Amino acid sequence: MSIQSARKDLILMVVFIAAVLTMPIWLAPVGASYPDLLQKFAIFGIFAIGFNILFGLTGYLSFGHAAFLGVGSYAAVWSFKLLTMNVIPAIIFGTVLAGIFAVLIGFVSLRRSGIYFSILTLAFAQMSYNMAYSVLTPVTNGETGLQLEQSDPRIFDAAATGSGLPSTELFGMKMSGYPGFYFCAVLLILAFFVSLRIFRSPFGMKLAAIKSNQVRMSYTGFNTRPYLLVAFVISGMYAGLAGSLLAATDPLAGAERMQWTASGEVVLMTILGGLGTLIGPLLGAGLIKYFENIFSAYNEQVLHEIFSFLPQFMENFMVFIVNPFVGEGWHLTLGALFMIIVIFLPGGIMEGFAKIAAWFKKRGNKSDDDDAAAPAKAQTSEG
Amino acid sequence: MDAIFIQILNGLDKGAAYALIALGLTLAFGTLGIVNFAHGALFMLGAFCAVSMQKLLTISNKVRDTSITFFEAYKEVPYLELWWGDFGTTIIEWSVPISILMAIPVMILVGIAMERGLIRHFYKRTHAEQILVTFGLAIVIQEVVKHFFGANPMPQEIPGFVSGSAPVGTFFGLSDALVYPWWRLIYFLFAASIIGGVFMFLQYTTYGMVVRAGMADRDTVGLLGINIQRRFTIVFALAAVVAGLAGVMYTPILPPDYHMGMEFLVLSFVVVVVGGMGSLPGAVAAGFLLGILESFSSMNEIKSLLPGIDQIIIYLIAVVIILVRPRGLMGRKGVMES
Numbered sequence: 001m002s003i004q005s006a007r008k009d010l011i012l013m014v015v016f017i018a019a020v021l022t023m024p025i026w027l028a029p030v031g032a033s034y035p036d037l038l039q040k041f042a043i044f045g046i047f048a049i050g051f052n053i054l055f056g057l058t059g060y061l062s063f064g065h066a067a068f069l070g071v072g073s074y075a076a077v078w079s080f081k082l083l084t085m086n087v088i089p090a091i092i093f094g095t096v097l098a099g100i101f102a103v104l105i106g107f108v109s110l111r112r113s114g115i116y117f118s119i120l121t122l123a124f125a126q127m128s129y130n131m132a133y134s135v136l137t138p139v140t141n142g143e144t145g146l147q148l149e150q151s152d153p154r155i156f157d158a159a160a161t162g163s164g165l166p167s168t169e170l171f172g173m174k175m176s177g178y179p180g181f182y183f184c185a186v187l188l189i190l191a192f193f194v195s196l197r198i199f200r201s202p203f204g205m206k207l208a209a210i211k212s213n214q215v216r217m218s219y220t221g222f223n224t225r226p227y228l229l230v231a232f233v234i235s236g237m238y239a240g241l242a243g244s245l246l247a248a249t250d251p252l253a254g255a256e257r258m259q260w261t262a263s264g265e266v267v268l269m270t271i272l273g274g275l276g277t278l279i280g281p282l283l284g285a286g287l288i289k290y291f292e293n294i295f296s297a298y299n300e301q302v303l304h305e306i307f308s309f310l311p312q313f314m315e316n317f318m319v320f321i322v323n324p325f326v327g328e329g330w331h332l333t334l335g336a337l338f339m340i341i342v343i344f345l346p347g348g349i350m351e352g353f354a355k356i357a358a359w360f361k362k363r364g365n366k367s368d369d370d371d372a373a374a375p376a377k378a379q380t381s382e383g
Numbered sequence: 384m385d386a387i388f389i390q391i392l393n394g395l396d397k398g399a400a401y402a403l404i405a406l407g408l409t410l411a412f413g414t415l416g417i418v419n420f421a422h423g424a425l426f427m428l429g430a431f432c433a434v435s436m437q438k439l440l441t442i443s444n445k446v447r448d449t450s451i452t453f454f455e456a457y458k459e460v461p462y463l464e465l466w467w468g469d470f471g472t473t474i475i476e477w478s479v480p481i482s483i484l485m486a487i488p489v490m491i492l493v494g495i496a497m498e499r500g501l502i503r504h505f506y507k508r509t510h511a512e513q514i515l516v517t518f519g520l521a522i523v524i525q526e527v528v529k530h531f532f533g534a535n536p537m538p539q540e541i542p543g544f545v546s547g548s549a550p551v552g553t554f555f556g557l558s559d560a561l562v563y564p565w566w567r568l569i570y571f572l573f574a575a576s577i578i579g580g581v582f583m584f585l586q587y588t589t590y591g592m593v594v595r596a597g598m599a600d601r602d603t604v605g606l607l608g609i610n611i612q613r614r615f616t617i618v619f620a621l622a623a624v625v626a627g628l629a630g631v632m633y634t635p636i637l638p639p640d641y642h643m644g645m646e647f648l649v650l651s652f653v654v655v656v657v658g659g660m661g662s663l664p665g666a667v668a669a670g671f672l673l674g675i676l677e678s679f680s681s682m683n684e685i686k687s688l689l690p691g692i693d694q695i696i697i698y699l700i701a702v703v704i705i706l707v708r709p710r711g712l713m714g715r716k717g718v719m720e721s
Contacts, residue, residue: 061511108706115418115510116705119656122649123698130698135691260649264518271515324530332530335522342516343504 048281050238056276064125070258072243098240145254274350398674399574403629423648429630430639436482494623659714
């Protein structure tokens with residue numbers, strides 16, 4: 001790796017850290033700077049980054065990643081129930097267990113590629129979901145979901161428990177509100193750093209080579225399956241980490257976290273932001289969670305207020321047009337947005353940025369008629 | 384013996400629904416090469432054709448309720464009953480079969496619009512992108528339906544004529560206690576006739592023969608001066624009709640709601656893979672097979688032996704099939720085998 005790109009990565013990392021830590025400030029104008037939502041941004045950001053390591057680099061579309069999220073959540077809640085309310089053991093426990101789970105599923109699923117791989121992962125995730133609902137009720141508490149109880153043993157800090165349910169903490173710091181967000185944010189930065197290192201490493205190059213031409217890769221003497229399995233396990237562990245963080249910020253785990261719609265959501269996030277780019281999945285995750293929380297809170301009255309600057313009939317017309325897309329119907333916005341992205345910008349938002357940047361560059365040096373360079377630049381500025 | 388027989392019957396109606404959806408999926412995949420994740424939404428649209436037909440038939444007017452004499456009470460009576468009395472009531476009762484008449488043109492239009500408007504732009508893209516865009520479309524269709532019909536399931540009536548149970552035990556010389564709802568029997572026969580119709584269309588008409596030729600070698604058929612693209616579009620519309628009709632007739636069994644399509648879609652995809660991508664008989668056989676196995680695994684004897692097996696049997700079989708025989712039960716050699 002050249003020194004220049006190393007410096008570029010350093011700048012990216014510094015900017016990223018600054019951006020993540022100041023999120024409560026610069027997200028305030030759009031009404032997204034409350035801790036619950038910020039936590040979700042960070043957690044689903046981790047989930048999407050991890051998913052991107054598999055799908056973005058190797059091109060293997062897993063439709064069952066939510067299973068690992070669920071396993072991470074259950075493991076974390078069990079750690080809260082049995083060991084201690086400290087979140088550190090919980091997230092270690094959740095991540096490792098999800099990793100083990102990913103080894104098992106990945107070992108079987110990676111025997112096939114393409115749509116068969118998608119179906120296999122989907123089948124495993126649905127099996128986990130159905131089992132969590134039915135047979136595994138002693139472990140998962142079925143439909144009610146796994147919750148903390150007064151009578152939990154909690155062998156390390158049972159004495160400290162007061163009258164109510166204890167809350168999750170990090171050496172005395174409660175994991176709700178902003179401390180919770182900063183805890184997630186630190187892990188997000190770590191996750192992003194690891195993902196950056198993977199993208200830049202020879203290992204990442206091999207994964208990308210598998211995506212571009214697996215047959216040729218194996219002809220050059222590589223056994224691709226171990227690499228794929230490692231990528232699958234890493235991304236499963238990311239999902240487990242995200243799941244355990246979900247439990248850490250809100251100690252509750254339900255089977256619906258494993259349903260295939262949840263797997264679909266992370267696919268949407270990754271595609272929306274930009275498949276195979278570093279920042280893209282994070283943007284996608286943030287955008288979708290933002291829509292989910294902000295758009296779904298809108299209703300007709302709020303819309304009337306928003307459009308009140310227009311003349312009366314225009315106001316009513318706009319409310320009539322926009323109303324189906326917000327509130328209960330925010331999924332419609334999501335679906336439509338997603339279709340538009342896949343149709344017109346298969347590279348996601350990041351490709352859009354790259355195109356805009358290329359367009360500006362082209363305008364800038366029109367006199368040099370440097371047209372041929374613009375698409376090339378669009379390619380390199382990705383990630 | 385009786386227990387086994389009844390489990391086979393129980394599997395038939397669900398298996399028939401799987402088979403019909405999987406048939407449509409396979410038609411779309413075999414002709415256009417499209418992996419259509421919006422196919423479940425078509426099933427759901429068909430079901431909502433029945434819902435809207437019922438709503439249409441029961442448009443009501445307020446009339447004086449003569450049975451209450453203490454005060455002026457009003458009740459809603461459908462116009463059809465006001466105009467035609469008992470005959471109107473019968474028509475309303477038969478709203479599900481009647482809505483087949485509406486579902487066919489609607490589904491043809493939807494299918495052609497979908498193919499021409501969206502899917503034809505995705506022939507050359509990867510399967511992953513096809514899955515993603517049709518998944519997005521499915522969400523959009525679902526949400527539009529939810530916007531108009533609400534999120535609650537909407538139970539549909541069965542015509543009174545066939546509402547009871549059929550004494551199937553006596554038909555086959557088994558115990559008299561063996562009964563089975565008429566409607567489910569009808570659903571199975573309906574599905575069987577649709578499947579038979581589709582196969583006859585492909586096998587015994589010139590049109591179908593050209594379509595099959597196109598499935599085998601699209602380029603050559605094109606070079607012979609046949610507009611194979613138009614035929615494939617029509618086959619896609621046919622697939623939409625099959626899914627829609629499956630949905631219409633399924634409404635009395637399962638009250639339709641806006642996300643029923645997704646649930647069936649996931650299972651139908653598994654069915655298609657088990658049957659073999661691109662194989663029509665495979666899709667049908669696997670649909671019935673998995674439906675029946677699902678109902679067998681929910682028998683108490685088997686559940687006590689292997690707890691939870693009824694929840695995962697279909698996926699388990701899919702995993703085994705994909706691992707040991709990736710082309711599926713009846714898939715052609717070399718088609719999507721990697």
